[in-house]
Amino acid sequence: MLNIKHILFDFFIDKGLSEETASFLNMIALLLGVIIVVFAIDYVTKRFLWRFSSAVAKRTKTNFDNILIDNRLPRNVAHIVPLIILIEFVPQIFTDFEFAESIIAKTLKVIGIVLTISIIRSILKSIKDYLKTITHYRDKPIDSYIQVFMIFAWLIGIFSGIAILTGISFFKFATTLGAASAIIILIFKDTILGFVASIQVSINDMVRIGDWITFEKYGADGDVIEINLATVKVQNWDKTITTIPTYALISDSFKNWRGMQSSGGRRIKRSVIIKVSTIKFLEAEDIEKLKKIQLVSKYIEHKTKEINKYNEAHGADKSVLINGVNLTNFGVFRKYLQTYIENHSAINKDMTLMVRQLEPTPQGIPMEIYAFSKDQKWENYEFIIGDIFDHVLAAVKYFDLEIYELALGKH
Incomplete structure (x- = not known):
């Protein structure tokens, strides 16, 4: 030199x-x-x-x-x-x-x-x-692992720097530091918990980047945009960002909508409450009127033949309407909704599809539609529900039924 x-x-x-x-x-x-x-x-x-x-x-x-x-x-x-x-x-x-x-x-x-x-x-x-x-690897919490490596790199770097400046050997300095491990663990508690959580989240495939999750405790409802060692960032539907501790994913309960998104359908589970006082047996003129409704005309004809055959075989006295077997406007309405949903172009026919009567309430009897829309996009999903229930609400009166409405007193 x-x-x-x-x-x-x-x-x-x-x-x-x-x-x-x-x-x-x-x-x-x-x-x-x-x-x-x-x-x-x-x-x-x-x-x-x-x-x-x-x-x-x-x-x-x-x-x-x-x-x-x-x-x-x-x-x-x-x-x-x-x-x-x-x-x-x-x-x-x-x-x-x-x-x-x-x-x-x-x-x-x-x-x-x-x-x-x-x-x-x-x-x-x-x-x-x-x-x-x-x-x-795009939806894996890679940030968490990179941060862990960087933390170790910085710790070794800081310890080496201190050892150089003080003239103490690195091994001796690290040994002395080991005695203060309890304090270090306390300082890096969240980091350690986050690292463990990241591993469990990855191994168990609990959350991926891009998943839609709902975490009520933290007010999060939207897409996961980042998973790192300490936090998970969720972009809510109103475009706000909610930050959740990574370890909360394994210590608290949250809802991941990935199953719905990968299933090919988004669940519709909504009901209308029918007033009990409007439910009745159908008389001959009621039946003839309802036969004009195309979606249930064949059902009514078929069901009427079965009922008449049964009543004749059992000698039912039809001078009193309650005797024997009868059609009800509520039952025909349920069949109408079932057929309507089955024929709706936006409903996934390969998934569960039914219209059911729920347990009576003080307000009336809920009639629930349980189905899955083909389109999972939020705004399209809401449009489909609105379209279906617009029709339901307008169709009720054709069956001489009424939907319960809370009457508010005048002040």
Whole structure:
């Protein structure tokens, strides 16, 4: 290595300066010279590595190298050469200033640690960004694992930096730190819980990025947009962002709508309450009137034949309507709704589909439609429900039925 310790010392002595002043000016001159050279080398190295890596990236089929460039890996690597030059020349520059040499040498080593962590960070971020371009990994909590690696990298870096600055060996420093492990665990409790939660979430496939979840405790109802070590971000339907602790996914109850989204249908489960006082047996003229409703005309004809046959076989006295078997307007209405839903173009016919009578309430008897819409998009789903129940509400009167309405007193 070039010896530059006293390259200008003799020159300053010849000019009549004292040895102390000559040493100081020699150090300043050397320091400025080396800094200029280092900056020049740093600039040239960065330009070279950037152009070289860009040329390689253009020729390769994978986009991983492009991602490495975007995450500044070549730029960070370029700083290695100037740093090594500085570390090599510091002992010569400060040969007459041992105290300053010691401080600056340690500082440069710490900078080297930070630079190493920056390179590791660029690589890990590139891996994360690359994996997110792969369909199989796109919905996995990769951020959590990257953050864990970075935490370990920073911890090792910080411990190494402290060991260098204090002159204590890394092993001895780490051993001493082990005694304070309880305090460390307490400080990093949320991080540890988040890491464990991330692993469980990933292994059990509880939540993926893009899932629609409802978490009432935290007021979250929308799509998961990010899963990292400490938090899960949910973009609600009103475009607000709710942040949930990652460990809450395994400690609390929440609803994931992925099953509905992958099933091919979205559930419709809604009812209208029919007033009991409007439910009745159908007389002959009622039957004839309802036969004009096309969706139930064949059903009424078929059912009427069955009922008449049964009543004749059992000698039912039809002078009193309640005797024997009879059709009711409520039953025919239920059959009408069933047929209407079965013929509705927006309903998924491959999933559960039924119209059912629920347990009577003080207000009346609920008639519930239970089906699944083909379209799962929220606004389209609501339109389908509205379309169905617009029809239901308008159809009720054709069966001489009434829907319960709460009568409010006048003030």
